[in-house]
Amino acid sequence: MAIQLSSGGQRSTTLLLLLLLLLLLFSTSSAITELEQAQIDLFQQYLRINTAHPSPDYAAATSFLSSQGHSIGLRSQTFFFSPNKPLLLLSWPGSDPSLPSILLNSHIDSVPVEPSKWSHPPFAAHRDPHGRIFARGSQDDKCLAVQYLEALRALKASGFSPLRSIHVSFVPDEEIGGADGAARFAESDEFKELNVGFVLDEGQASPTDEFRVFYADRLPWSLIVKAVGSPGHGSRLYDGAALENLMECVEAIARFRDNQFDLVKEGLRASSEVISVNTIYMKAGIPSPTGFVMNMQPSEGEVGYDVRVPPTVDIGFLRTRLDEEWAPVTRNMTYELFPRGPKLRDNGGRPLATATDESNPWWSVFEKAVIASGGKLSKPEILASTTDARFMRQWGIPALGFSPMTNTPILLHEHNEHLKDTVFLKGIKVYEHIISALSSFPANSS
Ligand SMILES: [Zn+2]
Numbered sequence: 162m163a164i165q166l167s168s169g170g171q172r173s174t175t176l177l178l179l180l181l182l183l184l185l186l187f188s189t190s191s192a193i194t195e196l197e198q199a200q201i202d203l204f205q206q207y208l209r210i211n212t213a214h215p216s217p218d219y220a221a222a223t224s225f226l227s228s229q230g231h232s233i234g235l236r237s238q239t240f241f242f243s244p245n246k247p248l249l250l251l252s253w254p255g256s257d258p259s260l261p262s263i264l265l266n267s268h269i270d271s272v273p274v275e276p277s278k279w280s281h282p283p284f285a286a287h288r289d290p291h292g293r294i295f296a297r298g299s300q301d302d303k304c305l306a307v308q309y310l311e312a313l314r315a316l317k318a319s320g321f322s323p324l325r326s327i328h329v330s331f332v333p334d335e336e337i338g339g340a341d342g343a344a345r346f347a348e349s350d351e352f353k354e355l356n357v358g359f360v361l362d363e364g365q366a367s368p369t370d371e372f373r374v375f376y377a378d379r380l381p382w383s384l385i386v387k388a389v390g391s392p393g394h395g396s397r398l399y400d401g402a403a404l405e406n407l408m409e410c411v412e413a414i415a416r417f418r419d420n421q422f423d424l425v426k427e428g429l430r431a432s433s434e435v436i437s438v439n440t441i442y443m444k445a446g447i448p449s450p451t452g453f454v455m456n457m458q459p460s461e462g463e464v465g466y467d468v469r470v471p472p473t474v475d476i477g478f479l480r481t482r483l484d485e486e487w488a489p490v491t492r493n494m495t496y497e498l499f500p501r502g503p504k505l506r507d508n509g510g511r512p513l514a515t516a517t518d519e520s521n522p523w524w525s526v527f528e529k530a531v532i533a534s535g536g537k538l539s540k541p542e543i544l545a546s547t548t549d550a551r552f553m554r555q556w557g558i559p560a561l562g563f564s565p566m567t568n569t570p571i572l573l574h575e576h577n578e579h580l581k582d583t584v585f586l587k588g589i590k591v592y593e594h595i596i597s598a599l600s601s602f603p604a605n606s607s
Pocket of ligand 1 (some may be wrong): 268301302335363
C-alpha cells in the first residue's frame with residue numbers, strides 16, 4: 162500500500178512535469194507567428210535540396226528559388242555562363258532605373274558532408290526543440306537566399322516601392338572557386354547592364370551580440386620555389402647543392418610564417434590581417450623501384466605554398482624578400498608568385514577593399530540601417546578566406562560581406578552546421594531595414 166501510494170505520487174509528479182513541459186512548448190511555439198512558421202518552412206525546403214559538392218542539384222535549387230521569386234512578383238532570368246551551372250537573377254525594378262542598383266548575392270552550392278559524423282541527417286533540415294535547424298548550408302549560406310526573398314516579400318506586402326532597382330543573384334560554384342559562377346557573371350555584359358552600385362554578399366556568424374561585417378577578403382596566391390644545382394654523390398659535402406639551397410629557403414619562409422603567426426597569437430593582428438604561408442607540397446629525390454636513390458644528391462627540387470594576402474599589403478614586399486633572401490638567383494633559384502583569382506588591386510588600381518568610412522556613402526546607409534533594425538555592428542573586418550564579393554570589388558564596386566547571425570557559433574563547413582530559427586527570423590527583419598534603406602538611397606549620392 163505504501164508502495165502504491167508512493168508510485169501514485171510519482172505518477173502525479175510526472176504528470177505535472179509533463180503538463181509544465183507541454184505548457185513551455187506551447188508558449189515557445191506560440192511565440193512564432195504563422196508567417197514566421199511559413200518562413201522557417203521555406204528555409205527548411207531550400208536546405209533539403211542537396212546542393213553540396215561534388216554534384217550540387219542546381220536545377221532543383223534554381224527552380225525552387227525562381228518559383229519563390231514569381232510568388233513575390235520579381236522578374237526572373239536564368240543565365241548559363243557555363244553548361245549545367247545556372248545562375249538565377251531575380252529583379253525588382255526601381256522607380257528610377259537609371260540609378261545604380263543594389264545587388265544581393267548568395268551562392269547556391271555548399272561544401273560536401275560526412276553524414277556519419279552528423280547528429281541529424283545533413284539534408285533533412287531537422288529542427289530540434291531548441292529551434293536549431295541542422296543542415297549543410299544553414300549558415301553558409303542558404304539562410305541568406307531565403308532571408309533576402311522574405312525581406313523583399315515583406316517590403317512588397319507593405320506597399321514599399323524602391324527608388325533603385327534591387328537584384329538578387331543566386332550563383333553556382335562559390336565553394337570551388339567561383340570561376341564558372343560569380344567570376345563569369347561579374348565579367349559579363351549582363352552584369353554591366355545591371356549598373357550595380359553596391360553589393361551585399363555573405364559574411365560569417367558572430368558568437369557575440371554584435372553583427373560582423375567584412376570589407377575585404379584575404380586573397381589566395383600561390384608561391385612555387387625551384388632550386389637547381391649540380392648532382393653529386395650522396396657522401397660529398399659541397400656548396401650549391403639544389404636541396405641545400407631549397408632547405409635554406411624553406412627555413413627562411415618558416416621563420417617568416419612564425420613571425421606572422423606570433424602577431425596573431427599576441428593579439429596584435431587578426432588572423433585575416435597577416436600573410437599566411439602554408440607548405441602544400443615538396444618535390445625532390447630521384448625515384449628508384451623501391452623508393453628513392455639514396456646515394457645521390459638530386460639536381461633539382463621544388464616546394465609549393467598557399468599564400469593568403471590581405472589586399473592592404475603591398476605584394477612587392479614579398480617579391481623583394483624572395484629576390485634578396487629566400488630564392489636569390491645567386492643560389493640558382495627561381496620562383497613564381499601568382500594570384501589564384503583577382504589580384505590585390507581592382508581594375509582601377511585601388512586595393513581590393515571597400516571603404517568603411519564617410520568616403521563611401523553606401524557604408525553609412527548600411528550602418529544606419531543595421532542600427533535602425535536594433536542591431537549593433539562590430540569593427541569591420543577582413544575575411545580570412547574568400548567570397549564571391551572579390552569579383553565585384555574588382556570592378557571598383559563597393560561590396561560588404563554580411564550574414565546576420567548574432568549569438569551563433571561559427572559552424573560553416575563543419576559537421577552539424579545549424580542555425581537557430583529565431584536568429585534566422587531576426588535576419589529577415591534586419592534585411593528589410595537594409596534593403597529599404599539602400600534602395601531608397603537618393604541620386605547624386607552615388
Ligand atoms: Zn559561403
